[in-house]
Amino acid sequence: MPSISLKTPSASYDVTLGTSLLKTLRQRITRATGSRTSRIFFVTSPALWKLWGEAVTESFESATVLFLPAGESHKRFASVEKLLEQLARNGADRDSILVAFGGGVVGDLTGFLAAIYMRGIRVVQVPTTLLAQVDSSVGGKTGVNLAAGKNLVGSFHHPVAVIADIDVLQTLPKNELRAGLQEAIKSGVIRDPKLFSFLEKNADKVLAGDTKALQTVVDRSLRVKADVVNQDELENGLRMILNFGHTIGHAIEAATKYTVLLHGEAIGWGMIAAIRLAEQRGAMSEKDAKRVVDLIHRYGPLPAFKAKAERLVELSAGDKKNRGGAKRFILPTGIGTVEIVTDVTEDELLAATSAMLQEMSAMTKTKKQVKR
Ligand SMILES: NC(=O)c1ccc[n+]([C@@H]2O[C@H](COP(=O)([O-])OP(=O)(O)OC[C@H]3O[C@@H](n4cnc5c(N)ncnc54)[C@H](O)[C@@H]3O)[C@@H](O)[C@H]2O)c1
Ligand SMILES: O=C(O)C(=O)C[C@@H](O)[C@H](O)[C@H](O)COP(=O)(O)O
Ligand SMILES: [Zn+2]
Numbered sequence: 001m002p003s004i005s006l007k008t009p010s011a012s013y014d015v016t017l018g019t020s021l022l023k024t025l026r027q028r029i030t031r032a033t034g035s036r037t038s039r040i041f042f043v044t045s046p047a048l049w050k051l052w053g054e055a056v057t058e059s060f061e062s063a064t065v066l067f068l069p070a071g072e073s074h075k076r077f078a079s080v081e082k083l084l085e086q087l088a089r090n091g092a093d094r095d096s097i098l099v100a101f102g103g104g105v106v107g108d109l110t111g112f113l114a115a116i117y118m119r120g121i122r123v124v125q126v127p128t129t130l131l132a133q134v135d136s137s138v139g140g141k142t143g144v145n146l147a148a149g150k151n152l153v154g155s156f157h158h159p160v161a162v163i164a165d166i167d168v169l170q171t172l173p174k175n176e177l178r179a180g181l182q183e184a185i186k187s188g189v190i191r192d193p194k195l196f197s198f199l200e201k202n203a204d205k206v207l208a209g210d211t212k213a214l215q216t217v218v219d220r221s222l223r224v225k226a227d228v229v230n231q232d233e234l235e236n237g238l239r240m241i242l243n244f245g246h247t248i249g250h251a252i253e254a255a256t257k258y259t260v261l262l263h264g265e266a267i268g269w270g271m272i273a274a275i276r277l278a279e280q281r282g283a284m285s286e287k288d289a290k291r292v293v294d295l296i297h298r299y300g301p302l303p304a305f306k307a308k309a310e311r312l313v314e315l316s317a318g319d320k321k322n323r324g325g326a327k328r329f330i331l332p333t334g335i336g337t338v339e340i341v342t343d344v345t346e347d348e349l350l351a352a353t354s355a356m357l358q359e360m361s362a363m364t365k366t367k368k369q370v371k372r
Contacts, residue, residue, distance in 0.1 A: 004219075004226050006138065008233035011158035015138055015222055019211060021165035022052070026059040029099065029124050032161030038095040039063075041087065043110040044102050045070040048128060051171050056101065056126075063099075064090050068106055072258040075105045075144050077153070083113055094118050100159075103129035103176070104136035104263065108154070111142030115157035125159040129172055130180030130214070131264050133164045134187065134221035139229040139242075145258060149318045150250040156234060164222075166215050177209065179264025181299040182245075184217050186271060187224040189292055190241045193336035195220040196295070203298050240321050241338050244330040245271030248353055251315035255307040268302045269356055277344065277352035278331040288334050304364045309353040313346060 004015040016028065029040065040063040042049075042056070047070060057063060066086050068079055087096075100110035100123060107125055114123035127137035143154015169177065181199070188196030198216060199206065205213040225242065232238040249270025252261060261269075275292055278284035296302070321328040329344045 004138075004222050006158065006226050007230055008140075008158070010156070010233065011140065013159060013161050015162040015164060015226070017133075017164045017166070017215065017219055017222065019165065019167050019215075021163055022055050022167070024059070025056060025126070025163065028161070028163050029097065032124060033097050033122060036095050037097050038093055039091070040097050040099060041066060041090070041092055042099045042101050043068060043083065043106055043113065044100075045106060048102055052101070052128070052168060066090075068102075068109060070105070072105055072145070072253070072263065075109055075258075077144055079109060080112060080116075080144060083109075084117055087113065087117055092117065092121070094121055096121055097160075098123045099126055100124070100137075101126045101128060103127070103132045107132050107136050108142050108151070109144060111140070111157050111159070112144060112154055115142055115155040120157070122160045123157070125162045127162065127164050128168045130169055130177050130218070131183050132180075133166075133169075133218045134180060135183045135225060135242075137162045137164065138222060138225050140233070145254075147254075147257075149254050149315065150258075152318070152320070164218060166211050166218065169209060169214060172209075174207075175265075176262065178207070178299050179262040179268075181206065181217070182264040182268040182271070182296065184221045185292070185295055185299065186242075186244050186267065187221040189271070189332050189335060190244050190330070190338045191224045191228070191336060192220055195224070196291075196335050199299070200291070200295055207299070235321075237340075240328060240340055241330055243321060244332065244338055245274055247316050247319050247321070247327075247329060248273040248312055248356070250319065251312040252305060252307060254315050255311050256305050260305045261303055265302050268296045268300065269305075269360070271296060272359065273353050273356040274329070274331060276355040277329065277348060278333070280348060280352060281331070283331050283333050283339065285334075288332070291335060292332065301363075302360075304360050307357075309350055309357055312353050313349050316349065 042065045098114045100107045125137035127133045140156045140158035143151045146152040245267045249267040252266040275289050279289045326342045
């Protein structure tokens with residue numbers, strides 16, 4: 001498969017996607033970073049490193065490994081400070097390279113370390129979850145969460161290379177795989193009807209972890225992301241469409257203190273809320289809405305959570321897409337097309353969010369739902 005290129009005003013890099021890439025990781029990193037590299041620092045989480053550390057470091061003469069405990073609750077400033085101190089103590093300089101080896105949490109946080117350590121050093125993203133491969137490793141959004149809201153602190157800091165090896169997904173827990181697939185559904189809905197149909201027709205293969213099927217999903221999702229980021233690096237317009245499902249999804253994550261749902265699962269519910277809003281407004285047909293909601297559940301189950309519609313709407317007021325008091329919302333208008341609207345009223349949003357919560361509670365009653 002040809003590699004995917006990112007070209008923005010501030011960065012230019014390739015995404016290499018394939019199998020057996022870890023074996024040649026050192027050469028790939030050297031090719032991308034050149035001779036100016038002094039030291040390589042891996043940032044990863046302990047359990048993941050136990051699984052893949054040996055395979056990764058086989059070709060490295062020396063690399064320092066720094067650990068971030070797994071989980072969204074560690075994507076916080078406290079972790080940033082600890083890791084910055086470790087970088088300094090271990091002699092990281094401006095020619096050091098950080099390698100984010102992990103999912104989106106490791107990727108976002110390591111990207112942020114690279115953005116601010118010594119006012120900016122280079123980072124290579126080696127995504128190991130499906131979510132990180134289809135979405136978070138590319139595009140340069142880095143940062144951490146605040147109690148007040150998701151990703152409220154961060155920086156745009158692109159990697160110098162992204163190396164995505166499908167083989168590492170073999171050890172990914174199934175719920176993590178399904179959560180990542182929600183972001184792939186997002187990519188299909190906003191811009192790629194063929195990806196959407198592929199996910200519909202090949203659900204069994206994809207969920208069984210079939211390498212070829214997963215590679216198609218990652219490839220098509222990444223092309224959506226790269227195409228959007230290449231046109232609007234800093235999210236002044238078009239890039240907002242990558243946030244479909246995230247207005248309410250992020251509110252769910254904050255309302256549940258980042259501990260109940262995986263990011264992709266929260267986005268699944270957030271997409272359902274956005275679809276109900278689109279339907280209420282007549283922007284999306286009942287038939288298309290059903291196709292999307294069915295696909296979200298096909299790649300579920302989305303776990304149930306406890307939060308009031310009013311609280312979710314309240315939290316969504318702090319969404320980064322909002323400017324000057326105007327709420328921006330990404331609404332699907334079909335499979336593969338979305339619109340950015342600015343006139344959603346609080347009542348409409350409340351109605352759509354309540355509809356989503358009612359669906360969740362109906363599913364819990366019929367035991368089609370798992371509780372967390
Ligand atoms: N920057 C962006 O553009 C962007 C895009 C989407 C999501 N995100 C962020 O990404 C984060 C979610 O990322 P995620 O879903 O990858 O979760 P995650 O990073 O928490 O990883 C999920 C879990 O899987 C484990 N793991 C990772 N790879 C594994 C493997 N190959 N085998 C076994 N276990 C493995 C991790 O250690 C972790 O416990 C959220 O913070 C979200 O906000 C960022
Ligand atoms: O890359 C983007 O742009 C996205 O919105 C991708 C999202 O999937 C991702 O969750 C992102 O981190 C959300 O960014 P935020 O700016 O809304 O915090
Ligand atoms: Zn996301």
